[in-house]
Amino acid sequence: MSEMITINIDGQDVEVPKGINIIEAVKQVGKGKEVPHYCYHPKLSIAGNCRMCMVEMGMPMRDRATGEAVLDEDGTQKIAWIPKPTIGCATNAAPGMHIRTNSEMVEESRNGVTEFLLINHPLDCPICDQAGECRLQEFSAEHGRGYSRFIEDKNVKPKRTRLGPRVTLDDERCILCSRCVRFSKEVAGDDVLGFVDRGTYSTLTCYPGKELANNYSLNTVDICPVGALTSTDFRFKMRVWFLKRTHSICTESSVGANTEIWSREGKIYRITPRRNDAVNDTWMTDSGRDLFKPIESEDRLIDYTIEGVRKTSDEAADAAVELLKGGDVALVGSAHSSLEEQFFHKQIAERSGAKVSLVSHYGEGDGLLLSEDRSPNLRGALLTGLIGEPPKADLESLAREIDSGEVKTVFAVNEDLTEYGIRKEVLAKVKVIYVGTHANHTSEVAHIVLPSLSVFEKDGSFINQNFRLQRFKAAVPGPRGVRPDFTVLEKIAAPLGDEKPAPVTIDAVWERMASGIDQLDEALRWRSLPEEGVALDATAFAELDFVETKNLKYDPAALKEAQANPAEA
Numbered sequence: 369m370s371e372m373i374t375i376n377i378d379g380q381d382v383e384v385p386k387g388i389n390i391i392e393a394v395k396q397v398g399k400g401k402e403v404p405h406y407c408y409h410p411k412l413s414i415a416g417n418c419r420m421c422m423v424e425m426g427m428p429m430r431d432r433a434t435g436e437a438v439l440d441e442d443g444t445q446k447i448a449w450i451p452k453p454t455i456g457c458a459t460n461a462a463p464g465m466h467i468r469t470n471s472e473m474v475e476e477s478r479n480g481v482t483e484f485l486l487i488n489h490p491l492d493c494p495i496c497d498q499a500g501e502c503r504l505q506e507f508s509a510e511h512g513r514g515y516s517r518f519i520e521d522k523n524v525k526p527k528r529t530r531l532g533p534r535v536t537l538d539d540e541r542c543i544l545c546s547r548c549v550r551f552s553k554e555v556a557g558d559d560v561l562g563f564v565d566r567g568t569y570s571t572l573t574c575y576p577g578k579e580l581a582n583n584y585s586l587n588t589v590d591i592c593p594v595g596a597l598t599s600t601d602f603r604f605k606m607r608v609w610f611l612k613r614t615h616s617i618c619t620e621s622s623v624g625a626n627t628e629i630w631s632r633e634g635k636i637y638r639i640t641p642r643r644n645d646a647v648n649d650t651w652m653t654d655s656g657r658d659l660f661k662p663i664e665s666e667d668r669l670i671d672y673t674i675e676g677v678r679k680t681s682d683e684a685a686d687a688a689v690e691l692l693k694g695g696d697v698a699l700v701g702s703a704h705s706s707l708e709e710q711f712f713h714k715q716i717a718e719r720s721g722a723k724v725s726l727v728s729h730y731g732e733g734d735g736l737l738l739s740e741d742r743s744p745n746l747r748g749a750l751l752t753g754l755i756g757e758p759p760k761a762d763l764e765s766l767a768r769e770i771d772s773g774e775v776k777t778v779f780a781v782n783e784d785l786t787e788y789g790i791r792k793e794v795l796a797k798v799k800v801i802y803v804g805t806h807a808n809h810t811s812e813v814a815h816i817v818l819p820s821l822s823v824f825e826k827d828g829s830f831i832n833q834n835f836r837l838q839r840f841k842a843a844v845p846g847p848r849g850v851r852p853d854f855t856v857l858e859k860i861a862a863p864l865g866d867e868k869p870a871p872v873t874i875d876a877v878w879e880r881m882a883s884g885i886d887q888l889d890e891a892l893r894w895r896s897l898p899e900e901g902v903a904l905d906a907t908a909f910a911e912l913d914f915v916e917t918k919n920l921k922y923d924p925a926a927l928k929e930a931q932a933n934p935a936e937a
């Protein structure tokens with residue numbers, strides 16, 4: 369806990385953490401109070417170059433000789449106001465500090481800064497891709513003069529410059545805030561951007577022979593306060609005010625970066641990061657932003673089928689129950705399934721006596737927001753008891769069991785079994801029930817196919833590398849006729865346990881899960897999960913070794929320590 373101090377903002381005493389800068393301190397006052405700023409970003413170093421965040425600052429006056437407080441006629445301590453405005457981003461709150469954010473001097477400073485910024489900025493807002501989320505446009509309306517005194521010609525700078533494979537730069541819109549330069553150097557570790565030329569001719573560019581091609585390049589687009597940096601993919605596709613935002617979780621790896629899905633009329637247009645200081649700060653990978661594209665692909669599974677013939681979901685579920693009741697079952701679960709689905713998979717495995725396997729999806733980590741485990745919910749599979757330890761990379765032992773006739777039915781979720789050591793000829797020896805979003809060799813030979821919804825089309829939750837439970841919401845509807853997985857899974861799990869299937873909603877699933885999973889608080893419900901997620905007790909998994917190495921918010925040694933001493937953590 370940081371020490372709290374009292375400062376005075378516009379005549380109101382507020383408690384803020386000691387050392388916090390004035391932009392953040394004013395934010396804490398709430399009620400829409402804000403110090404306008406461009407170059408300051410909470411996750412980057414302070415540059416102090418845009419000068420938009422000017423405030424008036426004063427400290428309680430003391431007599432230099434005696435150190436005594438100098439009092440006003442009314443007995444209150446006099447405030448020594450600094451005669452010139454100061455920048456809020458580089459001023460840290462100190463006890464007794466007084467701040468004015470709306471005095472005449474402050475208004476005049478913002479007005480002047482805005483006028484300077486607009487001197488060379490093109491007035492092409494109606495055709496600019498940043499419209500709707502441009503700080504310059506917003507602050508100009510709020511703090512600008514409303515007319516221009518500039519009669520000279522504007523500087524002409526390069527337009528539509530390719531900075532890298534995914535980022536396009538319109539240099540004339542750049543206000544030289546250096547956020548993108550600092551991000552590349554400080555966060556992405558790829559010092560590729562810089563300014564050339566001086567004064568009014570200063571221009572952002574890549575260093576000679578380099579391009580902005582790292583897997584974090586699109587974060588520069590997110591943080592550019594104006595329309596200078598744009599996503600080559602999203603550019604001119606849709607006005608942002610038409611788009612609906614839905615909170616989601618990136619499924620690219622066990623990091624579980626918090627995201628926002630931007631959609632309109634059932635179509636996703638882009639994915640951007642959502643701030644969570646315990647998970648991804650305000651960043652995400654470029655590769656994670658493309659994950660919505662396959663949901664519209666041609667090979668999407670959209671029909672419930674038995675032996676290739678289209679059926680209703682109930683008919684397909686009934687047929688699956690019959691097969692599973694026959695015994696000799698193996699279940700191949702998935703670390704890409706949601707916690708809710710894994711809960712049902714575990715129930716199906718228990719009730720059908722199935723042996724459970726899972727395959728690992730490991731790759732190289734980048735030490736930042738792409739972890740070695742390329743699945744979002746391996747910890748969920750552990751918590752639900754679907755598996756007892758991190759999985760292997762192949763299904764060779766299952767292949768042997770199928771070959772020897774020990775296994776007669778395979779319930780496979782999301783995985784193409786032929787990629788993990790089960791040859792097609794071997795797979796042909798068993799009846800396969802396949803649950804997944806896309807067609808593959810396994811769905812082709814499956815006796816029963818149960819199409820499922822992608823993460824963008826359903827509600828659910830994942831548990832990330834740090835055992836943080838996080839929820840995601842449906843952003844767009846799934847293909848027509850495809851029902852949420854857990855409603856179909858209930859139709860299979862209930863009859864296997866000689867129960868009548870109940871209508872299931874995510875709330876109903878959570879009522880069951882919260883009482884069935886030790887690490888979940890009984891009172892915990894999906895709908896009331898905080899946006900930043902909930903850190904779960906991971907002590908039960910202290911003996912397990914995971915593949916992830918240190919990355920932005922994951923430290924294997926610290927996790928082990930927390931698991932060993934949960935009370936201190």
Ligand code: SF4
Nearest residue numbers: 542543545546548592
């Ligand atoms: S391109 Fe955008 S983020 Fe980069 S310096 Fe210019 S205004 Fe700032």
Ligand code: FES
Nearest residue numbers: 405408418419457
């Ligand atoms: S935000 Fe303070 S100088 Fe730019």
